Amino acid sequence: MTSVAEHARDVRARGLTPVWACSAVAFLVVSLAIGVLSGPVDLGVGSVLESAGARLHLPGVSTSLSPTEEAILWEIRVPRVMLAALVGAMLAVAGATYQGVFRNPLADPYLLGVAAGAGLGATIAIAYLPDGLRGQRMLPVAAFVGGSVAVFLTYAVGRSARRERDAATLVLAGVTVTAFFTAWQTFVQQQNSETLQEVYSWILGNIPSTGWSDVVLVLPYIGVAVVVILALRRVIDVLNLGDDEAASLGVDVRRVRLALVVAATLGTAAAVAVTGLIGFVGIIVPHTIRLLTGVGYRALLPLSVVVGAGFLVLADVVARTVLAPAEIPLGVVTAFFGAPFFALVLRTTRGGTS
Amino acid sequence: MIGLSGVTVELGGRPVVDSVEAAVERGEWLALIGPNGAGKTTLLRAIARLVPFRGDISLAGRPSLELSRAELGRLVAVVPQEPSTPPWMTVAEYVLLGRTPHLGLLAKEGARDRDAAARALARLGLLPFVARRLGTLSGGEKQRVVVARALAQEASIVLLDEPTAALDIGHQQQALDLLDVLRQESGLTLVAAMHDLTLAAQYADRMLLLDGGRVVADGSPVDVLTEATIAEHYGAAIDVVDVGGRIAVIPRRPG
Numbered sequence: 383m384t385s386v387a388e389h390a391r392d393v394r395a396r397g398l399t400p401v402w403a404c405s406a407v408a409f410l411v412v413s414l415a416i417g418v419l420s421g422p423v424d425l426g427v428g429s430v431l432e433s434a435g436a437r438l439h440l441p442g443v444s445t446s447l448s449p450t451e452e453a454i455l456w457e458i459r460v461p462r463v464m465l466a467a468l469v470g471a472m473l474a475v476a477g478a479t480y481q482g483v484f485r486n487p488l489a490d491p492y493l494l495g496v497a498a499g500a501g502l503g504a505t506i507a508i509a510y511l512p513d514g515l516r517g518q519r520m521l522p523v524a525a526f527v528g529g530s531v532a533v534f535l536t537y538a539v540g541r542s543a544r545r546e547r548d549a550a551t552l553v554l555a556g557v558t559v560t561a562f563f564t565a566w567q568t569f570v571q572q573q574n575s576e577t578l579q580e581v582y583s584w585i586l587g588n589i590p591s592t593g594w595s596d597v598v599l600v601l602p603y604i605g606v607a608v609v610v611i612l613a614l615r616r617v618i619d620v621l622n623l624g625d626d627e628a629a630s631l632g633v634d635v636r637r638v639r640l641a642l643v644v645a646a647t648l649g650t651a652a653a654v655a656v657t658g659l660i661g662f663v664g665i666i667v668p669h670t671i672r673l674l675t676g677v678g679y680r681a682l683l684p685l686s687v688v689v690g691a692g693f694l695v696l697a698d699v700v701a702r703t704v705l706a707p708a709e710i711p712l713g714v715v716t717a718f719f720g721a722p723f724f725a726l727v728l729r730t731t732r733g734g735t736s
Numbered sequence: 737m738i739g740l741s742g743v744t745v746e747l748g749g750r751p752v753v754d755s756v757e758a759a760v761e762r763g764e765w766l767a768l769i770g771p772n773g774a775g776k777t778t779l780l781r782a783i784a785r786l787v788p789f790r791g792d793i794s795l796a797g798r799p800s801l802e803l804s805r806a807e808l809g810r811l812v813a814v815v816p817q818e819p820s821t822p823p824w825m826t827v828a829e830y831v832l833l834g835r836t837p838h839l840g841l842l843a844k845e846g847a848r849d850r851d852a853a854a855r856a857l858a859r860l861g862l863l864p865f866v867a868r869r870l871g872t873l874s875g876g877e878k879q880r881v882v883v884a885r886a887l888a889q890e891a892s893i894v895l896l897d898e899p900t901a902a903l904d905i906g907h908q909q910q911a912l913d914l915l916d917v918l919r920q921e922s923g924l925t926l927v928a929a930m931h932d933l934t935l936a937a938q939y940a941d942r943m944l945l946l947d948g949g950r951v952v953a954d955g956s957p958v959d960v961l962t963e964a965t966i967a968e969h970y971g972a973a974i975d976v977v978d979v980g981g982r983i984a985v986i987p988r989r990p991g
Binding site for chain 2: 391392393394395396613614616617619620622623624626627629630631632633634638672676677678
């Protein structure tokens with residue numbers, strides 16, 4: 383049996399290889415740097431590094447930035463980049479999770495109606511809740527409730543309609559639910575025209591420059607969601623074999639799927655609550671990683687977190703620099719690149735599993 | 737090893753498996769035979785607890801409903817008729833999935849799991865294939881990989897649904913010979929739904945003939961495969977011939 387024992391070393395699942403892990407982290411670091419350095423005020427690499435060193439109390443380092451520049455860097459740019467990174471990580475990993483759990487390569491928080499449902503929840507919160515309650519704490523809760531209802535409806539409609547396993551059916555169900563929730567949201571919005579501007583800019587999707595408060599607001603939700611999803615990443619590979627086979631391999635399919643869908647929906651809803659509707663990140667990022675590496679979910683999910691963070695930071699840089707000083711809505715930027723990419727994925731998908 | 741008592745499965749209000757009584761001994765090879773729609777696959781799914789049933793099913797002396805999913809997975813492995821084989825997955829990754837019932841929900845495979853997978857791969861002559869993607873394998877190779885996954889599961893009961901349906905006659909023999917060797921070496925209990933009666937008669941100790949969800953014959957191949965029973969339950973005209981102590985079923989052109 384020695385030869386078998388020797389071979390046992392080769393019998394392993396491809397986890398995160400150092401090359402891909404380092405490439406993903408390098409991409410994120412470069413993206414964060416570009417994000418922090420781009421903007422109407424040119425701060426310069428050296429000064430930013432000095433300022434960071436001073437903040438970390440490195441001996442002999444003092445900042446050369448003026449107080450105004452310090453404020454721009456630490457109260458506007460860094461929190462905005464952090465928020466973009468958090469939201470990007472969440473949307474990408476949620477997309478990959480939905481794709482694994484529903485065994486559907488076209489699943490994405492935006493296309494499954496989660497975003498529209500969260501949008502309706504948030505709009506109702508903005509329009510109807512009294513000012514005191516409306517404050518930021520209720521917004522993610524309302525968005526989560528709306529998002530959960532939407533993803534449940536999408537799944538139910540898709541299930542009732544599909545005769546065979548077909549990737550497009552679930553997306554069509556998502557489109558249906560999205561249309562319904564969007565109509566409802568528009569109605570609520572028209573009834574409450576004084577909030578129109580607030581709601582409208584929210585719908586288009588933007589990373590707000592509101593300092594650290596939004597970062598602090600979403601961090602716990604996204605943190606918990608990402609931890610849950612990454613902890614269960616091996617099981618998602620098992621779920622990918624289908625319900626029956628996963629069950630016969632000892633997985634309690636309903637419970638695991640519920641945990642994953644709740645985590646992905648909670649995180650997405652929290653992200654959507656502060657940034658509005660940003661589509662296609664959950665399609666672009668996981669599929670690009672799949673094309674490049676061909677790995678299973680156990681490696682795909684952590685890579686999606688890192689690359690998704692970098693991707694949305696870069697997309698946000700595009701959104702705020704292309705027409706500077708005006709900003710393009712971030713949702714417009716991601717859709718501009720995402721829709722053609724979606725078409726490409728659709729072309730290479732033959733109505734089956736991912 | 738497996739005890740079935742009054743097992744009934746209803747799908748859409750219609751009993752697909754109806755009051756099945758049977759017992760399977762440790763190390764036995766039981767073939768489930770019967771015409772299309774007789775309930776063979778559904779009975780296998782009930783034993784694996786993949787479909788709700790009435791009646792009692794006991795596995796290794798314990799009621800199946802009292803077992804957790806993971807315990808059930810350590811006891812019963814399933815080789816489905818059309819297993820899902822994601823093309824991007826490597827053979828090693830796929831066979832390691834067989835270790836899932838031995839792992840906690842959050843755990844990773846350890847050295848013991850890799851050993852078990854390597855042994856299963858070695859038994860099926862698949863060690864040279866470990867790094868290959870499933871999408872690059874032939875039908876026969878895929879079938880072996882699925883069996884290797886079931887072996888890596890180290891379950892004492894293996895349920896097979898038409899294990900040879902997709903294989904040519906040479907690969908059919910190889911696959912069934914291999915299962916028979918594994919059964920003898922490891923004391924596996926095999927329950928296989930099979931369409932090919934001659935092949936089933938070559939390998940199975942016992943046959944359970946189902947028709948309309950009910951057991952209509954239970955016994956050795958010689959007892960079950962008679963011209964009269966086949967004519968009655970399959971509506972087929974056949975000759976049963978004895979070839980060196982094993983029986984073969986030969987279709988006869990009517991008229």
